[in-house]
Amino acid sequence: MKNEPIDFGKTAADYSKHRRGFPAEFFEQLKLRGLFVSGLRVLDLGTGTGFIAREFAKIGCRVDALDIAPEMMGVARELDRLATVEIAYHLLPAEETSFDDETFDVVMAGQCWHWFDPVKASTEVLRILKPQGSLVTAHYDWLPHVGSVPEATEELILKYNPDWLLGGKNGLYPKRLEELMNAGFTKLDSFTRDLEEPYRHEDWRGRIRASAGVSASLPKEKVREFDEEHASLLNEKFPDDPLTILHRLFVMIGKKQIATNK
DSSP states (O other): OOOOOOOGGGGHHHHHHHOOOOOHHHHHHHHHTTOSOTTOEEEEETOTTTHHHHHHHHTTOEEEEEESOHHHHHHHHHHHHHHTOOOEEEEOOTTOOOOOTTOEEEEEEESOGGGSOHHHHHHHHHHHEEEEEEEEEEEEEEOOOTTSHHHHHHHHHHHHOTTOOOOSOOSOOHHHHHHHHHHTOEEEEEEEEEEEEEEOHHHHHHHHHTSTTTTTTSOHHHHHHHHHHHHHHHHHHOOOSSEEEEEEEEEEEEEOOOOOOO
């Protein structure tokens, strides 16, 4: 049976319940750089269920967020209501946002830049950033070390979805540096951290169902079969509950330079 086009809207329920947001360390490092402080005008690209957007709204930023999956934004709005914050959502692609020139202090792209056309998205971000504004691209990836839970899980994903291309990664994105430099961003900055995350079996299964290689691209009956085999795999080979899953945080920041008259 042929896989379906990737659609994260189909993962909305698992995504909101089981997919962790970025760790506190991420926001602490942004705060040290003056990028996570009250009063900023912020745009969150590929917002999903709105985790990053909500954290900025909680500290008093004016936040817009966009995505191409209306189901995800529906979940995001409900989570905003529970958190008593307001975010303006837009059903738009990152490459064509429709915002006015020089609107935002910070543009965020958490766990999503690899889904965009990097040239078009960079051009658009530079257009809508204020002078000295910052683009922040970030990833928080599990690490599939030999003998680890992620390695075994990735092998199972490939069994059901041989077309999946996101496995075997080390959580580092050196190409991002070249992309930002070529686009014209300056004062480049980056940081990485390795952090352990506890996951109960149920939550790890939900996290994996919410990934591009499973619910976002497999037919429902295949997702069910995968999840049943995944549960058996965890029970037999990794009985500890909760599991300890090593993740790598990778963040790249670039600034829009001030135009100078020659």
